[in-house]
Every structure is written in C-alpha cells, then in structure tokens.
Amino acid sequence: MADPLDGLARYLAGLDLLTYDPDGITGDTFIETMPPAPDQAVALTLYDGTPPQARDEADTPRLQVRVRGTADPRVSRARCTALYRALHGIAGVELPDGTHLTLAVARGTPAPMGLDSTGRHEHVVNFDLDVSGPTDTP
Numbered sequence: 143m144a145d146p147l148d149g150l151a152r153y154l155a156g157l158d159l160l161t162y163d164p165d166g167i168t169g170d171t172f173i174e175t176m177p178p179a180p181d182q183a184v185a186l187t188l189y190d191g192t193p194p195q196a197r198d199e200a201d202t203p204r205l206q207v208r209v210r211g212t213a214d215p216r217v218s219r220a221r222c223t224a225l226y227r228a229l230h231g232i233a234g235v236e237l238p239d240g241t242h243l244t245l246a247v248a249r250g251t252p253a254p255m256g257l258d259s260t261g262r263h264e265h266v267v268n269f270d271l272d273v274s275g276p277t278d279t280p
Contacts, residue, residue, distance in 0.1 A: 144239050144240045144241045144275040145239050145241070146188065146203070146237065146239070146241045146243075146271070146273050147173045147174070147186050147187075147188055148164060148173065148238075148239045149237025149238050149239035149240070149241045149243075150186055150205070150229075150237060150243075151164075151171050151173065151186055152164075152237065152238035152239065153235070153237050153238060154171070154225065154228060154229075155171070156238070157228055159221075159224055159225055159228055160184050160225075170182055170183045170184060171183070171184045171185075171186065172184070172185050172186070173185075173186055173187075174186070174187045174188075176208060176210065178260075181210070181211075181212060181262055182210060182211055182212065182217065182218075182221070183209075183210045184207065184208065184209050184210075184221070184225070185206075185207075185208040185210075186205065186206070186207060186208075187205070187206045187208070188203045188204065188205055188206075188271075189203065189204050189205075189206060190203070190204065191203040191204050191270065191271070199274045199275060200244070200272060200273070200274040201271075201272075201273050201274070202270065202271065202272050202273075203271050203273070204249070204268055204269065204270055204271065205229075205246070205268065205269040205271050206266060206267075206268050207222065207225050207226070207229070207266065207267050207268070207269070208255070208264060208265075208266045209221045209222040209225065209252075209264065209265050209266070210258060210262050210263070210264045211262060211263050211264070211265075212262055212263065213261050213262065213263070214263070215254065215263040215265075217263065218262075218263045218264055218265045219252060219254070219263070219265050221265075222252035222265035222266065222267055223251075223252050225267065226248055226251065226252050226267045229246045229248070229269060230246065230247065230248040230269070231245075231246070231247065232245075232246050233245045233246075240275060241273050241274075241275050242273065242274045242275060243271065243272075243273055244272040244273065244274060245271070245272045246269050246270075246271050246272075247269060247270045248267055248268070248269050249267075249268040249269060249270060250267065250268065251267065252265045252266065252267045253265065253266055253267070
C-alpha cells in the first residue's frame with residue numbers, strides 16, 4: 143500500500159539529505175513523531191489539505207517538515223533549507239513507495255520554531271502536495 147510519507151522519506155534519503163529507517167529504530171528521520179533522540183532529527187507529517195473529490199485518485203494533503211538541530215540555530219536552519227530546496231517545485235516524480243507526486247509547493251520558506259526543552263533549535267517548512275496513486279475501485 144502506498145504511503146506518501148514513507149515515499150518522501152525514501153526519496154529524500156536517496157538525495158543524502160537524511161537517514162531513514164522504515165522500521166523507525168535507527169536513522170534520524172521519523173514519521174509523524176519527533177522522539178527525544180537523536181539530537182539532530184527530522185519529522186515528516188501530513189495534515190489536512192483540500193477536501194478530496196469523489197472517485198478522484200488525487201489528494202492534496204499538506205506536509206510539515208520539522209527539523210531539530212543543536213544549540214546553534216544555523217544547523218537546523220541549514221538542513222531545513224536543504225530539504226525545502228529539494229522539495230519545492232518538484233513535479234511528476236514517482237516516489238519509492240509508488241505514490242505519484244504531481245507537485246510539491248512550499249507554503250513559505252523555512253521558519254524558526256525556537257528551542258525545544260533541551261535547548262536544541264528547530265525549524266519548520268510546510269508544503270502543499272498533489273499526490274495520486276492507484277484507487278481500489280474501477
């Protein structure tokens with residue numbers, strides 16, 4: 143079954159921008175969670191988009207890319223910017239999970255979130271996605 147978050151994580155890992163373990167045991171990239179370790183980490187989360195059209199295989203979710211770094215804000219900002227540049231404007235890409243990414247458009251540029259509870263800086267960038275995959279019905 144296609145999973146756009148898994149596909150995006152694998153795609154970005156293929157660009158050497160992150161380390162992704164689909165089992166969530168190792169690596170520095172996590173799906174819909176930001177665990178306390180490792181210090182430098184990325185969380186990918188889908189959230190609401192526009193309502194789907196009936197019997198249309200296309201969806202338009204939003205993606206949040208959250209990056210945690212170190213006590214130096216430049217670390218998380220630089221990584222968030224690299225992820226932003228890798229995703230903003232890409233079109234017509236089949237992700238490794240089989241999801242077809244029609245278009246990814248950033249909703250803004252990377253922005254600071256401030257410090258977490260242990261003094262590590264975080265940055266975030268959000269995207270509008272247009273994705274599709276096989277439907278279950280003819």
